[in-house]
Amino acid sequence: MSTIYIDNKQYNVKEGKNLLEACLGLGIDLPYFCWHPALGSVGACRQCAVKVFKDENDTRGRLVMSCMENIKDGLHLSVADKTAKAFRSQVIEWLMTNHPHDCPVCDEGGSCHLQDMTVMTGHDYRRFHYKKRTYTNQYLGPLIHHEMNRCIQCYRCVRYYHDYAGGKDLNVFSAHNHVYFGREKDGVLESPFSGNLVEVCPTGVFTDKTLREHYTRKWDLTTAPSVCNHCSVGCNTIAGERYGQLRCITNRFNSEVNGYFLCDRGRFGYEFVNSANRITQPIIRNRAVEAVDEVVVMDHLKQLMNNHTVIGIGSARASVESNAALMQLVGKENFYQGISDSLRFIQKRIVEVMQSGKVQPASLQDIQQADAILVLGEDIWNTAPVMALAVRQGVMKTAAHHVLENRELPGWHDAAVRELVQQEKGFLANCTIAASPLDELSSSTVHLAPDDLARLGFAIAGRLHTSVPVVQLDSNTQNQAAIIAAALQQAKRPVIISGAGCYNEALIRAAFDIAVALNTPEHEVRLAYVMPECNSMGLAMTQSAGFENAVLRTTREENITAIVLENDLYRNVPAHIADLFFNSVQHCIVFDSLNNATTQNADVLVPAATFAEGDGTLVNYEGRAQRFYQVYMPANKNIRESWKWLQKMEEIRTAQTAEQVYHPEDLLVMCERLMPQFAGIAGAVPHHDFRINGQALPRAPHRYSGRTAILANLAVSEPKPKQDNDSPFTFTMEGYSGMPPSPLIPFFWRPGWNSIQAVNKYQQEPGGALRNEQAGTLLFEYKRDGEAVYFKDIPEAFMVRKDKWLLFPQYHVFGSEELSAYSKGVGELSPEPYLAISSRDADQLGLVDGSLVTIKVFEQAYELPVATNMLIPNGVALMPAGLQGMPAMNWNAWVQVMSVKL
Amino acid sequence: MISHLRTMWLVFIHLFKKKETIEYPEEKVQLRPRYRGRIVLTKDPDGGERCVGCYLCAVACPVDCIALQATEDENGRRYPDFFRINFSRCIFCGYCEEACPTYAIQLIPDFEMAEYNRQNLVFEKEDLLIDSQGKYPGYNFYRVAGLDAGVKKTGEGENEEPPVDVHSLLP
The missing domain is CATH 2.40.40.20 (Barwin-like endoglucanases)
Structure with a gap:
């Protein structure tokens, strides 16, 4: 801790930070552009000037850029100094000489860092009476819109895209006062992390093209904390709705999981919610009128359940609540995972390994902090993109860490650190079937068939610990194994990543063996297995039988009614097996949100809510249970969470009306009771009756507009606001306006900070964890002192077959x-x-x-x-x-x- | 006591003053051009809709009686897909007009909009749009904005230089 004096007031701040970070951390509003907590400082924009004094008697002082100045004990500085203030406001005025008169038609307006900073410095009147510089825009693909006139040359886009995310096709061109940020020529941005440019750009040069189709300002969105459901990483997101339509996804900072960035699949993949392919009405097939209402469908379902054996097919993309409700309805022994047996076998092994508690699961934060990473078999760039981004940070940070040893240079000094690092990289071994963009970062690259990769893994484990039998490999692979083993041995925080992506179970064992062999007091080893879907881990943890068993049963037994939960079986199992299943079951009830091959085969089809219309919990690859909240209540009353439908069916089946209304946490308690392996999941987040000072939390910001006009075309009298009984949120702007607890942040906003940069105010320190951060509940417990056990069953080497x-x-x-x-x-x-x-x-x-x-x-x-x-x-x-x-x-x-x- | 008598005296002498009451509706009220009455949406000199759907009027509205949805044509020109004002809630404060960056929304000297049915006070874009520039003739937002939305090309605006040649290194 150092003591510094800001405007003659004494503060204690953490060493190793720069003055800008210190000021922001203390809650002092200081404008900035080129600094970003994830990118470091370069001192390019000259916006964060403060005055630093020699000592307490110095009255003259000198202007410095606070982002480039280290904290020194006893430092005197002034933020409010007249010269510093005038300097900052002049910098904005210069930037604005070329900024177009675009705000009304700019998608950034209302969540614009440049607007915030302009207001903060007080610049309000244009004194420059000359012409503005203009640029031609580029086509950057279907996801990102380019409007170069708005650029203020802060270089953040290039620093993010090129330096942080490793993209090659966005750069800076031209010179002087007309530098240009774009591609060499028009074309789709290649990096799958390009969507973050929208949030990184402090103004509207890069904007979300999908939002443009149904544009809404940030202040008009009804938002709720959500969890991405497009891969097993479980990035935290904020989903926004307006007029009954999902409008956009933005990042929800979380230091443990996704940090500041999302992948493009997560950011732009939300539109399926608004798809014309949605199921909107309960349907009973083979009737004169197939579309029916709730009463009729429930009556029909009652008949289908009575005097039939009811089996349930779970889903890897449905929430834990929905899967648990289905299990409750059909009974544990009648519940099957809706995935192929081969995949179930691999996932079972993953769950076993994680539950053994021998090795700690790797969070993305751990991967970013790792000093040696081994990717064994999984193509993480494509199956868990944000994890690949974290791996890149791990590699870059290790290199930076090396060069900073014995040097008095702080880590936030981005340009200087990069200059020192040059081409040096931390250790990454990327062992996959085919080439991956991660290869260029890797010190060791191996491309082999999965069995050979597993053998390589066992060979590495064998070099680390004698319990693992020796594997015969060709000399080249043997060398690689030696290099990788040596690097992992030297590392302090190695991370091993594998996954279910290659459908090879030996890889899981090999990765585990390496991790266990490394797990000595000198190493803090972490292990991660990427899963195929957002709740694959939650489904695998049920440890139920696979889909093939269900098929076998339907062919043997008569009178079976099957309930398929949010699962397109034709994507998970070969078509002939799915066909066999649908032909052998007597009745098939399908819950889903979108029409697909499985819903075509349903006798009864029930519309299910998507992540935006319902509440639920997802378990990510590391066993982290995270809750997503309903963003809006669909106007169509038929669309509701599967677990609500299933709860209703349960009431019908037992012919009892439940005494209480079930909330998501009640289902989680039931889930814990059904399956002890889920212990702790019910306590993951505040319950539905959570209130702060007796107030619920508003989903809409206080500037939300149009309340008395949105529905006025239907009826001029305003209806009662919709009530949410499942979460601590309201659907209006009324409620607690202070800072909500970290899993319940529906949007980032603080006075004067309308853009996403308001995250600073929610953090303990800039770039650090959120205040009282609770990033879900980890369901796998690490047991520190267990005896090491190894898998010793090594697969045969891969042999090429003729034809x-x-x-x-x-x-x-x-x-x-x-x-x-x-x-x-x-x-x-x-x-x-x-x-x-x-x-x-x-x-x-x-x-x-x-x-x-x-x-x-x-x-x-x-x-x-x-x-x-x-x-x-x-x-x-x-x-x-x-x-x-x-x-x-x-x-x-x-x-x-x-x-x-x- | 003196105050009471004085007041009574003042009221009394008003009996001999000129009558202010007018025989409305036979006789019309004289309204100043800046009177804040009914809200209209105006058009620019080229006959295009001035409203660009920026949502500033909606957010400025203290009673939240404006709802709209922005959309854009094939040239990228923004316009409201729908624009609804619930006049049964409107308090004619004029904040929307003040907030409007394109002079599209204007309050005009007309207050005669009484209805028997409240529902008829909900005005849609068709009811609000007038074929006039209103109080601000000659202003076309897209001529001064940086954006190329089919009105002028990038660099051809009133205060713009031609687009930068990014291949040139000349100062």
């Missing part, structure tokens, strides 16, 4: 995830189907890029263009996973590839 290829999924950020693919922009960016094989294999077959081949999967032939790749191992074929319209493949199985003779 056969082992088929694996190639994931894509855009297109591989089910729900986001319904969003227009994401759909536009998703790839066309292809089959990727190694260049050598292609040569042998006489194929070139684009030649058509036929592959046969389950007697079904697919004709696909070939994409050849040098880095894919021989004998392995890759196909894009989860594309819309493509059925589930038999991953990790041998397929025949035949050239199509034209």
Whole structure:
């Protein structure tokens, strides 16, 4: 702690920070542009000037940029000094000489850092009577809109996109007073993290193109804290609604999980909620009138449940509450996971390993702090993009840490640190089937078939601990194993990442063995397994049987009514198995939000709420249970959470009306009772009756407009505001206006801080954790002193077969995830189907890029263009996973590839 | 006591003053041009809608009686998809007019909008839009804004230099 004096007032501040951070941390409003807590300082914008004095007797002082000045004990500075104030307001005035008269038509207006800072410095009248500089804009793809006139040359976009996220196609061009931020020529931004430019840019140069389609100002949005449901990372988001439509997703800071940034799938994949493909009405098929109301459907469901065996098929994208409600309704022994057995087996192993508590799960924060990272088998760039971004930070930070040793240079000094680091990188070993953008960061890159990757993993573990048997590898891989093992051995905070993506269970064991072997008092080792979907971990933790067992049962038993919960089975299991299932069950009740192949087969279809219209809890890859809140109540009363429908069915089945109304936390208590492995999940967040000073928390900011006119076209008398009985939130602007507890922050706003930069005010210190941060509940307990156990079953080496290829999924950020693919922009960016094989294999077959081949999967032939790749191992074929319209493949199985003779 | 008598005297002499009451509605009220009455949406000199759907009127409104939704045409020009004012709530304070950056929303000297049915006081865009520039003739927001929305090209505005050639390094 150091003592500094700001305007003659004494403060105690943390050392190692700069003055700007110290001032902001103390709640002093000091304008800035180029500084960002995640990016550090470069002192480019000259906006954060303060006056520093030699000592307490110095009255003259000197102007310094507070973001470039270290904290020194006994430092005297002045923020309110007349010269400093005039300087700051002049800087804004200069910036504004070229800023266009655009605010009314600018999407940033109302959440604009430049607006906030202009008001903060007091500049309000233009004295410059000359012409404004203009630029031509670029097309940057379907997600980001470019309006270069608004630029204030703070360089944050390039520093984020290029330096932080590793993108190559956005840079700064030209010179002098007309530098240009954009691409070399028009085109889609390549990085899957480009959406963060919207939040990083302090003004409206980069704006959200999807929001533009239904533009709403920040002050008009009804928002609620949400959790992204497009991958297993569980990034915290804020979802905003207006006029009964979901309008946008913004980042919700959380130091443990996603920090400041989201991936584009999470940010722009929300539009499926507004899709025309939504199920809006309960439907009973094979009737004269199929669309029915609640009473009729409930009556019908009662008949289907009585005198039938009812089985439930759970879902990896439905909330824990919904899955638990289904389990409660059908009974534990009649509940099946709606995923293929092969995947269930792998996920079961992951849950087992995590529940053993031998190794601590790695949060994204841990990955960012890691000094050596091993990615074993999982293509995290595409299956968990934000984790890949965290891995990049881990690598860059380690390099920065190295150069800063024995140097008196603070870590926030971004440009200087980068200059010192040059090309140096921390240790990352990326061992995957095919090439990944992470390869360029890696010190070791290995591309092998999954079995060989697992063998490599066991070889690394064998070098770290003698309990793991020795694996025979070729000399090249043996060398890699030695390098990786040595690097991990030297590291203090190594992180091992693997996942279910390659459908290979040996990889899970190998990753675990490495982590256990490293888990000595000298190492703080962390382990992460990426899961396929947002609640895959929550579903896997139920430890129920897989879908194939359910099918087997339906073929053996008569009179079965199946309830399928928010799950397109045709995406999870091969079509012939799903067909068999639907043919053998007597009745099939399907709950879902969007029409798909499974809902086509339903006898009764019930509309389910999406994440925006309902409450629920998701368990992310590390076993972190996080709650998402209803953003708005849909006008259509038929759309409600699956768990509410299921609760109603339970009442009908038991023929008792429940004495109490069930709230999400009651379901979680029931879930804990049903499955002790979920212990602690009910205490994850404040309950529905949580109040501050007797007040609920408002979803809408106090400036929310149009209350008396929004529905006036229907009836001039305003209706009673909608009541939310499931959460501590109101749907209006009325309620507690102070700072809510961290899991209940519906929007970031503080007086004078309308932009997302208001996050500063919610943090303990700039860039640090939120005040009283509770980032969900971790369901896996780490047991410090357990005996190390190793898996010793090592798979056989991969052997290339003649005329056969082992088929694996190639994931894509855009297109591989089910729900986001319904969003227009994401759909536009998703790839066309292809089959990727190694260049050598292609040569042998006489194929070139684009030649058509036929592959046969389950007697079904697919004709696909070939994409050849040098880095894919021989004998392995890759196909894009989860594309819309493509059925589930038999991953990790041998397929025949035949050239199509034209 | 003196005060009471004085007051009575003042009231009494008003009997001989000129009558202020007018025979409304036979005789119309004389309103000043800046009188804040009925709200209209005006058009720019080119006949385009002035409103750009910026939501500032809605947020300035103390009774929250304005609701709108912005949308844009193929040129990127913003306009309100719908624009609704609930006049049964309006207090004619004129804040919306003050907030409007494009002179689109204006309060005009007309207060004769009594209705028997409250529902008829809900005005939609069709009811609000007039074919006139109102009090501010000659102003076209898109000519002074930086944005190219089909009115003028980037760099061709009244106070703009031609677009920068990013390939040039000349000062």
